[in-house]
């Protein structure tokens with residue numbers, strides 16, 4: 001098999017990369033482009049830890065060929081923050097204690113971010129449905145669901161949760 | 170209210186930011202220059218003699234850098250204890266389960282490594298195999314390990330005396346048997362390891378682990394190199410749940426390949442390998458015989474448990490004991506006899522798991538419910554009549570200091586409105602309660618203690634060194650919180666160096682629930698020692714005695730006159746100008762009975778503290794599908810003291826998911842002979858967000874343990890165990906049949922409903 005040069009648009013930057021036709025997008029992101037934020041937990045489309053966005057839709061990059069991704073806009077977890085500034089969803093994950101081991105987190109964020117794009121104030125049931133394809137072994141999901149449902153709330157005070165008391169105060 | 174500045178606060182974890190940005194590095198994310206890909210050749214047979222291994226074709230394949238077999242291991246064997254050393258790192262004589270390691274390959278890429286595996290020719294002579302405990306004990310065919318008659322690997326016998334006499338006095342006696350098959354950890358991160366030998370011939374490794382110092386010692390033994398030459402490095406870890414406690418053959422094989430090739434080697438497990446070739450939870454057949462007086466107080470109990478241990482010992486003696494210990498801690502018993510047998514079978518190796526013996530624990534609680542019904546009291550009452558009280562000794566002679574078991578029961582009952590609902594729910598609705606206790610640590614000899622070093626930098630910030638590892642539960646944050654509290658700094662002023670065997674001192678690891686109690690304690694003491702040095706300098710400047718000073722918010726000030734203060738940074742600089750460094754050490758060794766041993770002497774002080782938990786769940790069963798819907802779960806645990814409620818709640822919720830929702834409803838392995846037919850996430854049913862109860866009530870109970878740091882002890886695991894009990898009790902209550910085979914899958918539930926109707 002021969003490698004082919006393709007151009008991918010990742011996190012708003014064009015990247016040229018040599019790929020085998022059977023390379024998955026996840027392999028190319030992790031091995032060729034050093035974007036290791038996307039994780040492989042199952043490799044067969046079940047766990048959601050490899051979730052990225054293709055044209056704003058959540059997609060499992062372990063089941064997507066890199067070649068299929070040409071001509072689309074790809075976003076990975078590395079593209080969520082603006083420089084050092086976390087997106088409100090990322091900040092909400094931190095503040096709600098939605099991250100434990102963190103292995104599921106990138107995929108979880110991408111699924112949740114895609115939901116928030118079409119529904120900025122989802123109820124908890126909607127959130128549970130939207131992340132039903134993302135397996136988290138640590139958290140029992142409660143704090144993840146809250147983090148997504150409350151991502152739009154001010155980060156100093158979340159009405160349904162106990163006020164965040166920052167250690168500094 | 171405490172006057173702590175940082176301890177006890179809902180502080181978001183220090184490691185979360187890197188994780189939400191995708192920056193945290195896990196082992197499989199590492200890339201080292203010249204790194205090779207390693208793969209393992211595994212046995213296709215459950216039991217077979219190895220007649221010959223021919224690696225010549227594999228070695229000749231372009232791109233293959235090394236092939237190793239048992240010939241290269243110098244016969245070293247692994248086992249947690251000297252008396253359980255039964256596993257060669259690469260098998261030379263026999264393979265004992267489908268997946269046993271027979272060779273390792275390092276090659277330039279994965280494709281070449283996989284091709285090389287196919288080119289290794291192994292000739293086997295197949296042997297008869299056994300696949301469950303009973304069959305294995307009765308088998309007359311070749312033993313799995315020649316020196317273990319009847320394939321009995323471990324026998325733990327505990328007897329307090331008076332059991333038979335007390336049964337004679339009993340008002341009511343029941344004997345019931347409960348079964349549960351194997352379950353698995355399914356950590357989100359599949360196991361991976363990177364190893365290399367550096368320019369000083371030191372072995373450097375990165376891998377998910379439950380204790381870096383528990384990896385370095387066996388590796389130093391295996392490679393016959395000094396301990397300081399084994400550098401287990403810190404890396405983000407995607408979950409452990411008890412399954413990453415010991416070293417496994419792949420650690421050795423990866424290091425051996427690195428040694429042979431003089432290159433870094435990375436081995437990444439497939440999901441299937443993570444299930445088959447790391448550890449699993451034991452399948453168990455447990456019989457509880459319990460005799461009570463007319464009020465339902467347990468006078469005598471006899472428990473016999475057969476655990477399917479798989480092909481090798483692993484942590485066998487510990488795993489054979491912990492289900493019993495959890496029971497004896499949670500409940501008072503007039504007398505008890507326990508016989509736990511761990512049996513070798515030709516199946517994957519079983520180890521420690523977060524929900525130690527779900528069938529054992531849920532069985533015990535089911536039987537309590539049966540007894541309660543017989544004597545006409547409710548499940549809450551029978552637990553209160555038998556629950557552990559502070560100041561008592563367990564059956565195996567451990568003193569129980571802090572204990573708020575009853576408070577966890579009362580609070581959970583009140584919150585869940587158990588009393589209002591019990592017996593009054595509509596048909597197919599049920600409510601159930603489970604109570605459990607988990608030990609905070611166990612005797613680990615010279616590795617039972619933890620030590621910490623702290624140094625102040627000239628900018629007034631501090632570096633904290635500790636051997637404690639974070640598997641995902643938040644240990645890094647715990648250490649930072651403690652150090653910041655004691656040093657008077659903010660969490661962001663603390664730089665943590667942890668879980669690295671080159672720079673940190675020995676630590677028992679995270680898998681005995683002891684990270685806070687021992688490791689956190691060591692950091693607390695080191696920080697207090699460091700603060701004392703700061704106070705000595707500051708007292709001269711502020712002209713008050715050191716005992717009048719407080720350190721908080723980067724300042725040292727006089728307690729009664731807070732205006733009188735000096736920045737910590739300045740104190741550090743004054744100290745340095747006077748040729749005094751500001752650093753300190755601290756260590757903590759729990760006072761346990763060092764003579765206590767799992768098999769030979771299972772009596773004496775087990776650990777310094779025990780946690781206690783109660784879970785109550787309410788369910789609804791669909792009689793057409795057998796599906797269980799969990800309406801609400803309530804978890805109450807005596808954690809001693811909550812260092813960070815936000816983190817604790819996460820442990821409770823995760824425990825409900827793993828112990829209850831998954832552990833009691835969907836999770837188990839299926840087999841075809843010795844082949845696991847559901848090793849992947851597609852076939853093994855893990856709980857999803859939409860499966861979980863919409864509401865989980867977390868209740869933190871604080872007994873403030875006199876020995877724990879700030880009073881803290883184990884947190885979370887008592888919930889995982891009691892959740893399994895509560896789920897099973899609630900389903901039994903809903904369908905009106907006491908269930909004895911776990912997990913409670915729809916087929917079993919439908920069969921139970923049907924049998925009741927007929």
Ligand code: FES
Pocket residue numbers: 039040041042043044045046047048049050051060061062063
């Ligand atoms: S790794 Fe892609 S879904 Fe699991």
Ligand code: FES
Pocket residue numbers: 098099100101102103104105135136137138139357407408641
């Ligand atoms: S945080 Fe560990 S798997 Fe989700």
